[in-house]
Amino acid sequence: MILSAKPYVEQKIKELKERVSMMDETPTLAIIQVEGDPASDRYVTNKMKKCAEVGIAVEHYYFGKNVDSFLIEEKISDLNADDDITGILLQLPLPPQLDEHYLTNLIKPNKDVDGFTELNMGRLALGVYGNEPCTPKGVMELLRFYNIPVQGKDVLIINRSNIVGKPLAMMMTKQNATVTLAHSKTARLRDKIARADIIVTGVGQAGFLDERDVKNGAVIIDISINFNEEGKMCGDLDKECYDLLAGRCDFTPVPGGVGQTTVMALIDNLIEISERF
Ligand code: GUN
Secondary structure (H helix, E strand, O other): OEOOOHHHHHHHHHHHHHHHHOOOOOOEEEEEEEOOOHHHHHHHHHHHHHHHHHOOEEEEEEEOOOOOHHHHHHHHHHHHHOOOOOEEEEOOOOOOOOOHHHHHOOOOHHHEOOOOOHHHHHHHHHOOOOOOOHHHHHHHHHHHHOOOOOOOOEEEEEOOOOOOHHHHHHHHHHOOOEEEEEOOOOOOHHHHHHHOOEEEEOOOOOOOEOHHHOOOOOEEEEOOOEEOOOOOEEOOEOHHHHHHHHOOOEEOOOOOOHHHHHHHHHHHHHHHHHHHO
């Protein structure tokens, strides 16, 4: 079966709109973006569109690609102090003159809508309450929506990024999955793929996975956004095998899968911050 995000998103948007309508003040998201990454342009446009749909205000600060770190630091500091700002998002990646870890960590943890600061990542590692990174949170929500339990399952995550792989491993572990965090140096990766109950693939290579790689009943969560030779968006899972695979596995499509759930998780985090304070 294809785990389309569409029915989940329709339901979630209704819920988010309702929560916003019950608030005295409109939550406001500040997005800081630095020129230079075309994928970020697309992600940010989508985030802004969905925020507007739900009734959330967005302030978009767009800096040229040669911007000095000091200007970003100053902007984060102003937004931290501004009571009208509910959450702050520093869109990644940043150009090489900017230190992503240092700058992200300047965001006040209570306004860290991405959950990327040391404090929120630490809270996640400890399994206590904090803002959670959006892509992994969206993955967990989509699995829940489709009633796919993770408890006791062998979960293979092929991605060890701070944004997705590492936090997702912690969330899955908290929900009693047995997690293998794989990467480019992992030995016998194909054997591990063939044995896994749930495979989360974030390799960034079109056609990395196909119908022959996985066992019957496996669940494949495709978090990659690639572009094939014709310039069409695709994930790691070969689109040509969707029909064959649909009869014996569950998998998320690209587009129409995890990307959509990430934005829902972002808005959910923002509203939660607003409700808390
Ligand atoms: N770049 C790719 N995904 C993300 C995300 O979820 N948050 C931020 N801040 N940057 C990203």
